[in-house]
Amino acid sequence: MKFWISLEGRDAEVEFRSEADKVWIEVDGKTLEADFHPLPDGEVYSLLVNGHSHEVRVSTVRDQLEVSLRGITFPVEVRNPIEKVLKGLTRASGAGTGETIVAPMPGVVVAYRVKPGDLVVPGQAVVVVEAMKMQNELMARHGGVVTEVLAAERASVAAGQPLLKLKAAPMPDAAKPAVA
Amino acid sequence: MKFWISLEGRDAEVEFRSEADKVWIEVDGKTLEADFHPLPDGEVYSLLVNGHSHEVRVSTVRDQLEVSLRGITFPVEVRNPIEKVLKGLTRASGAGTGETIVAPMPGVVVAYRVKPGDLVVPGQAVVVVEAMKMQNELMARHGGVVTEVLAAERASVAAGQPLLKLKAAPMPDAAKPAVA
Amino acid sequence: MARLRRVLIANRGEIAVRVIRTLREMDITSIAVFSEPDRTALHVLMADEAYPIGAGPSRDSYLNLDRVIETAKRVRADAIHPGYGFFAENEAFARACAAAGIVFIGPRPETIAALGDKLAARSAARAAGLPLVPGSEGPVESLDEAKVLGREIGFPLMLKAVAGGGGKGMRIVGSETELEAAWSLTRGESQAAFGDDRVFIERAIQRPRHIEAQILADSSGRVVCLGERECSVQRRHQKLLEETPSPALDPAQRASLGEAACRIAAHVGYLNAGTVEFIADERGEYYFLEVNTRLQVEHPVTEMVTGIDLVREQILIAEGESLLGGGDPPAPRGWSMEARIIAEDPAMNFMPSAGRIERVRLPQGPGVRNDAGIYRGYEVPVFYDSLLSKLVVWGADREQARRRLLRALDEFVLEGVRNNIAFHRWLAAHPEFAAGRLSTRFLDEHFQSSMLAPGAEALDLALITAALHARGESQRVALPNAPGDVRSAWRWADRSSGRSR
């Protein structure tokens, strides 16, 4: 089997083979071999890689695949080669079509730092959400022009609820994401 | 709803009502009320009975319903009234039709204390099974005449595997079980 | 006073569980209260009895004074333990208990009031002869007065709201020119936040260490100090890791700090358990900061080295017994550290996190203590603070304690909610931490979240894991994102915000 896997800004083509409790993957020319065994409480595996013991977990949070190990969790994307191509296309246009800022967790909208019509630069703080007795700034990634404010200030919002819509505006390439 | 529940040799008719997180049962004239909430990891409930907090678990082991609380586990049987009647009948004839001794857990048959043709009295040890480095005697409840030996000595046996069949033999009433 | 038979815990989470444990060991009925989302919280499962007190938001339940008192009366509680936070340092609550004929397990209401006022506390400390950070005697009336003080004390200095606390309502001022803007800002914020615009001035200490003394006082007026705790490692004025003893103090300094703590406690006629907070400068000079009239989050480290159960002492003192059974404090043994395990996302600038505990395996074995408020399958509610568990270790010396902490963090499995276990691993492994060179600026000086990025081995493991997952459901691979796709938008936004710090 073949997959494209992207994690931490690294985009790799992975050749995959498995047999009983053993799995081999080839990536960037090197081969990784692991003895794997499922564990309870979700999609969790015990891996033995050259005898080294690891516990790893895969989970999907709001459609985002994540891998957790040793207390670190980071997003992973798995695609087959064709999707990879499509992805490339949509990605290219992605920045051009704008973005939506959503609440990453349940909370209360404290204040918007921008209003419709404002120009937002990448990484700019656009809204403050209070959750668990702490205030947290959410930032825009691509930036653009604010088109819509989707939740009122002081409103309670659910995880994943859209707060703000941005329309793309021309950006210097420097501002484009390094990742992807 | 109405059930017959037998546990620890007590056989009770239970009238049952529930609404949202509350449950009421009437048994032996008294009413028990509880606030209940499911907990993870099996059929587990948090009960608040007059404010008193309890965790209880129901599980089914080889068709036998069990309740666990505060580290004690004991079997329970739940039937509706009609079944209750049938049960009564089969029970009555139960002792008369013989019994099968099974391995309660995986292990190795060490030795049979009886052979086909032997007369076995209630409570008599009939076979020794070794499990987890300890030898354990299994007893017949009703007793009777040994008809079949179903597993060889030194054989590894699975939990629930039949070891020995007994055909009923006339017994003094005293030997009949008090329970049921 | 009579023995207590039924004690209600006006709190939740790990501290409620902590108090329940000691109550059970003392054969006292433990009574929990819970908000709607806390129906299956651990303190409800573990208490002897549990009663609902309202909706999720604290003001509707845990901070609903009438409801809590009414419940305590209805269930015939003869005392209330407030834990920390919520009503722990609330004079009105302590008075309401007294009015209802219920023992409040803590200081007298007037003591809570007196020490809650920063200026009153400062003057009490001054009267008791405790060293104070050079600063204004009382509230500063005018900007001009502030400037004069500024020249006397020297810059940088601290503008502090009289009603402030926990890091709120304070501002560092580097020069006289900065003073003008800071003056009105701080007073405005203070007015807005606390309805009190009085501010005072203190010299700013460059790399302060936070060191606090644990005291006990009983109704006979006897006061003892059970040693100090250093809590210098903080983020946004939130303590992250505490230890005892403090690596900063030599025996003479330790003794003098302990005596100072007892002096102010005696001076105000303190009762029950309390903590006298100091800041120490780089020369080891310490200055009085404030008194916390409650049990501290970090009290377990003191228990680990002294063998004393502080909650038990609180209850016995509330019963009118003499503290430590009239005996002297035992000599502390060894070293203890506590790592606060918090639901927060290191990749999102440590924003608090909520959700369901999908998998948990607490560290165990020699020298490890967990004070947890969670269990597998528990939903961490969004209404309350994000402390999930306290990992406390003991070692014969600081290095054994530190290595044991690392070991425990290594075996700690906690999944489903983002948390700071990896951060603590970074901290405990840091050479400056290992050397005991701490200050409240430790993270500013040493930490960047990129330091928590997974290493090469982790990435290889993640590849294997992702491949195993894909193999499992190659048919269910997600479709490419739609343009302007919501989910990816916020994820990228958050990740960049996290990385950008």
Added chain:
Amino acid sequence: MARLRRVLIANRGEIAVRVIRTLREMDITSIAVFSEPDRTALHVLMADEAYPIGAGPSRDSYLNLDRVIETAKRVRADAIHPGYGFFAENEAFARACAAAGIVFIGPRPETIAALGDKLAARSAARAAGLPLVPGSEGPVESLDEAKVLGREIGFPLMLKAVAGGGGKGMRIVGSETELEAAWSLTRGESQAAFGDDRVFIERAIQRPRHIEAQILADSSGRVVCLGERECSVQRRHQKLLEETPSPALDPAQRASLGEAACRIAAHVGYLNAGTVEFIADERGEYYFLEVNTRLQVEHPVTEMVTGIDLVREQILIAEGESLLGGGDPPAPRGWSMEARIIAEDPAMNFMPSAGRIERVRLPQGPGVRNDAGIYRGYEVPVFYDSLLSKLVVWGADREQARRRLLRALDEFVLEGVRNNIAFHRWLAAHPEFAAGRLSTRFLDEHFQSSMLAPGAEALDLALITAALHARGESQRVALPNAPGDVRSAWRWADRSSGRSR
């Protein structure tokens, strides 16, 4: 000797996990070995490295000497920790390690051999001036000699197999008439069980207490005693609950027992950690029993009161360091108890039990330590012993330790495998136990399994629970049993057998 870098643990379960923890704290690579059914055992998940050594039955894996040594060589382990059981007291294994150039973390092979032979151990004890239970100097050659001895020593007496141990191959003889039958029986059994029919005679002690001393000895020949443990509460010669100090000893007896333990250790040139077992009679007189040349299951209680990590000391001693860094043993602080949490069914005469851990919530909080070999979802294999976890508590005094044990047992959730938590609750709550009046006959004198029967409240709760279950699946209620139904037959059989004891 050089510092150890890679240590292989030739064991499994909680003790393997225990050793891994200390290795990690010492920054030594921990190497686990595992049988097929143990692929996901906790020691495999927690070790740095893990390697397969064969099939489930011990003889094919954990007792496969060649396979273990070969694996240790292949993975470049420079030492092996044997834990307890398996190869822990096996002279051949210790020699095989030496032959392979691998450090065996334990006593010298010749010491293991010498103390493994009961008679050799007895004569060593005699030579070292330890008190011995009055009995034959060596094997008794004939029935006549046995009778003569019987008259000297007095009845009841013990017939013991020279090669016996752990309660196997011993028989109490009440009178000279009983002696004849017992003589041939015991020799026959001994021949069958151990291939050695030599027996010896000891006076039988009526209500013996089992008290043992923990010793450490280093390569310089220095020996220290780290206090005693009382392990009198036993079933079928299996220890169930241990504590330190022993409530039976006064300070003078304690000191003399400790000195006796050091004397025999010094006499045989002991190395590393060991335990000298004694039995004490009701007058507090103690007699040498045997020496266990390994770490004991119950070693944690000693660690709790001394603050010493015994596994760490074992490793340092194996590295040639002086024990306790050359220092004196610290004065013990407080009291500690250990309850062995075992997979066994109290309703089936404590028959071992296996299966899947469906739900587990280990007790936590002040003064509680868990040494567990399990986790949620773990399948307890049928091949090995049934110890799941060790619940260890510490208290400032025996009563606080006992109450803390009760508290911890109350909050212990362990479901899916029958276990003895309820039994321990009964034990810790028993007035005779609370009074410290213990003997190895404690259970014979005080326990019946009916004492674990659920009370009225439990039955009410069970009714509610059963009703909730039925409501949930009223359609899935089981049909009435067929005649001679298998399941009910064995269940009744087992329950009656359980109740009948």
